[in-house]
Amino acid sequence: MVVVEGSAAWRLRGVILPDDEPGEIYVDGDRITFTPVPGAETVVDGGYLVPGLVDAHCHPGTAEIGEPLDLALLRTHGEQLRAAGISAVRVPGSAGRLPSWFGGDPELPRVWGAGLAVAAEEGFFPGWGRRLPADRIPAAAAEESRASGGWCKLIVDWMTEDGGYAATMSPQVVAAATRAVREAGGRVAAHTQHADGGTAAVAAGVDSVEHGMHLPVHLLETMAAQGTALVPTAVTFAQLAPVMDDPEVPVGMRRWFGEGWRGHPDLVRAAYEAGVTVLAGTDLPPGHLTGEIRWLAEAGLPGAAAVGAASWTARSWLGLPGIEEGAPADVIAVDADPRRHPNVLDHPSRVIIRGRLVR
Numbered sequence: 001m002v003v004v005e006g007s008a009a010w011r012l013r014g015v016i017l018p019d020d021e022p023g024e025i026y027v028d029g030d031r032i033t034f035t036p037v038p039g040a041e042t043v044v045d046g047g048y049l050v051p052g053l054v055d056a057h058c059h060p061g062t063a064e065i066g067e068p069l070d071l072a073l074l075r076t077h078g079e080q081l082r083a084a085g086i087s088a089v090r091v092p093g094s095a096g097r098l099p100s101w102f103g104g105d106p107e108l109p110r111v112w113g114a115g116l117a118v119a120a121e122e123g124f125f126p127g128w129g130r131r132l133p134a135d136r137i138p139a140a141a142a143e144e145s146r147a148s149g150g151w152c153k154l155i156v157d158w159m160t161e162d163g164g165y166a167a168t169m170s171p172q173v174v175a176a177a178t179r180a181v182r183e184a185g186g187r188v189a190a191h192t193q194h195a196d197g198g199t200a201a202v203a204a205g206v207d208s209v210e211h212g213m214h215l216p217v218h219l220l221e222t223m224a225a226q227g228t229a230l231v232p233t234a235v236t237f238a239q240l241a242p243v244m245d246d247p248e249v250p251v252g253m254r255r256w257f258g259e260g261w262r263g264h265p266d267l268v269r270a271a272y273e274a275g276v277t278v279l280a281g282t283d284l285p286p287g288h289l290t291g292e293i294r295w296l297a298e299a300g301l302p303g304a305a306a307v308g309a310a311s312w313t314a315r316s317w318l319g320l321p322g323i324e325e326g327a328p329a330d331v332i333a334v335d336a337d338p339r340r341h342p343n344v345l346d347h348p349s350r351v352i353i354r355g356r357l358v359r
């Protein structure tokens with residue numbers, strides 16, 4: 001098989017997920033079609049065809065916590081994400097407003113941004129986001145969603161001075177900010193890792209709960225009913241776990257983290273079972289998406305749900321079709337069924353992103 005970079009069209013044959021039906025598709029520019037395209041070159045013949053992967057929570061362009069957005073690193077991270085087969089990212093809060101080429105450049109993943117995170121005073125890392133008095137939060141939230149063209153990130157709880165964690169916005173402020181973003185036509189991602197913040201976020205009807213440690217289980221039914229997704233970002237907590245065991249870490253923080261992290265697998269499985277949309281996100285540093293898929297499966301999600309969290313479920317949630325007639329052309333081809341063997345996603349035989357053959 002000779003693959004010519006820049007060739008007009010590709011033909012791919014395999015079992016198409018999530019429908020699980022054998023079929024063949026054609027990629028013609030940044031578009032998928034089931035109608036044969038004359039002269040299309042066969043680049044996949046067998047195995048499984050998976051809708052392009054999505055990292056629903058990552059922060060490309062971040063070198064260190066509190067540092068400004070690094071544009072050279074942003075491009076490097078974008079290239080690394082694409083090389084890892086990730087066709088789309090949602091960036092729930094960035095250290096600076098994302099430049100238009102990030103998302104505009106067809107050689108990089110598709111992007112859903114959220115502007116600068118909106119937080120209470122003392123309610124976020126110094127130097128990052130907009131840390132504001134309560135009365136200015138709703139207008140700032142609407143402004144960030146307009147500036148990003150879609151999302152706003154609200155930090156509704158944060159670390160306390162004594163090493164604990166507590167709500168930093170009242171339920172009224174979270175609700176007012178959520179309403180303001182909706183009126184601006186945007187969606188709200190709420191960072192929460194405390195029961196009070198999680199309760200306020202769910203009561204406000206936010207679109208997504210980010211991290212969600214310590215989220216009370218009784219809220220899951222409401223989340224499922226109103227369509228609030230959960231993005232548990234477990235791989236980033238797994239990296240933090242050994243650091244949090246250090247006796248130098250304040251005892252309150254060790255307890256808060258330890259309880260939240262131990263409870264996370266059960267929470268995420270219960271969320272899935274309650275009908276909550278669970279999505280894969282890697283947070284910081286970006287790019288361990290297949291690790292997150294494996295963690296979701298280990299937490300008890302069925303294989304299809306764990307892979308879907310980083311593929312078709314996330315795409316549909318962002319309004320991005322999977323493998324459908326006329327869909328944007330993001331496809332990963334793997335030799336074995338990723339629902340049973342998620343590791344195959346680490347070694348795709350082919351990757352097509354935005355109609356371009358990446359691999």
Ligand SMILES: [Zn+2]
Nearest residue numbers: 057059283284
């Ligand atoms: Zn994050």
